[in-house]
Amino acid sequence: MIWDREHETMSRTDLQQLQWKRLQVQVATVYEKVPFYRRAFHEKGLTSGAIRSLADLPELPFTTKYDLRDNYPLGLAAVPVERMVRLHASSGTTGKATVVTYTAHDIDLWAEVMARTLTAAGVTKGDVVHNAHGYGLFTGGLGFHYGAERIGALVLPMSGGQTKRQIMFLKDMGSTVLCCTPSYALRLAEVAEEMGVDLRETDLRVGTFGAEPWSARMREEIQAKIGLKAHDVYGLCEIVGPGVAVECECQDGLHIFEDHFLPEIVEPETGEPLPYGEPGELVLTTLTKEALPLIRYRTGDITSLNPAVCACGRTLARMEKISGRTDDMLIVRGINIFPSQIETVLLQVKGVLPHYQIVVDRRHALDDLEIWIEISDEVFTDDFQRLEALERDLQSELQNALGISARVKLVEPKSIQRSEGKAKRIIDRRDAYG
């Protein structure tokens, strides 16, 4: 099913014309309204009229998450606060969040691409949508909510947590669509089994899962355990939230809504553009956003693009499932985590950074985050209570900084593996990209 046949199936030539028209407006806007972009353009010897066609896009400067951090909170906004109607945020690389704002137009655009997303997964009016994405600063909850309402489906704004209650609602309300992170889908299946509920016997038939990477094997497991068709949804709050790309019924790559988000693949080290089919870093330029238009935003996600027309009829290029990251960002339970955030917290303890390791595992189908910290003479004491208090304090500080719980475990000195003198910071035992 296709929500916006005109835009989702237009010829590639018409699409490129539309993209070019929109890009010119967007470039002129950021040049005029956002001092950061004017400076970045000038540094490259460009003015707003400098690019003559879509092919000139690689001449424009990149935007990175560091630029968002350096201009925290609203320095990259292209509209005054009076025109903003919504603010969302995700975790930044250090203590400060990445803040994203929306005008009424942006919210409408978001609802529209989310309506496309859900329709592509097979959701229609009459469906009962169980939305277990977190409602709040995280874009997952409200993104799916607005998309489902736009379609005219019945939405249950469940948000996260209270898993047993979620299962009762799934069963009793006759939910047909499940929206959450893939790991939470497996958690629901596990808890349902403990409760003696077979989710395959419920009315669930469609799942849209996103906010974290998941493997093809995980898809098979989810589909088998819950008895639904599982679609991958891609997005990031900097660009809009969920609603950037989605798998259609063919489940063969994620269609990017290219009339709103212009994709490129670049070589992560050099930033050089790569041709279709080559894996590299996904770079996105917003074409229609008002409050936070971004030019050539480096997503840090590794994928490749396929422009071939899909069996579903969409002409929108497809991206492969994300196969990795260019940086050390981790996604745990849908939340972005940077080791630098954890270091900021650890530094507060004794003023010196202990050797530490981040261990992510999947326990009871849920991502489990542990921070192992090497004990040192400065920290060690004969007093159990003080050591346990240290673990507790760190845990609560980390919860504050990361937005999810992490278990702190003290380990012996020199027990964390070092390669070339440097500790290996992350051990990820999940098979997220497999």
Next chain:
Amino acid sequence: MKETQISVFLENRPGRLLHLLEAFADGKVNLRALSVADTADFGIARVIVDDVEAAVQAIRQAGLTAATTEVLRAEIPNAPGGLAEAVIRPLARAGVNVEYTYAYNKGGSENAVAVLKVDDMEKAQQVLGEE
């Protein structure tokens, strides 16, 4: 009497205590007393040795971390109720809290020795000195 106790951080998994004991053996450190207490993740091994300096060196060489603590040493008469009457009751009466204790046998003596970590060392010494 005061005594210096060495505490060592050990992860709560097989082989870690052995690692510590091997370090003592290699460093020719003689153990007089050992106590191990644990939480879910880690344990603390507490030892009384003849030569504190050599022991700390052996611990560091084994890549472990050590802390020294002043504890109380009290002789226990070798009779039923000995520990209670000679040591614990006087401390309790004086309001001194015992955080942990363990005991060992002194070479060539009938009496055992209790090692006590108390919240008020000075008071404890006074109390036991009076008894």
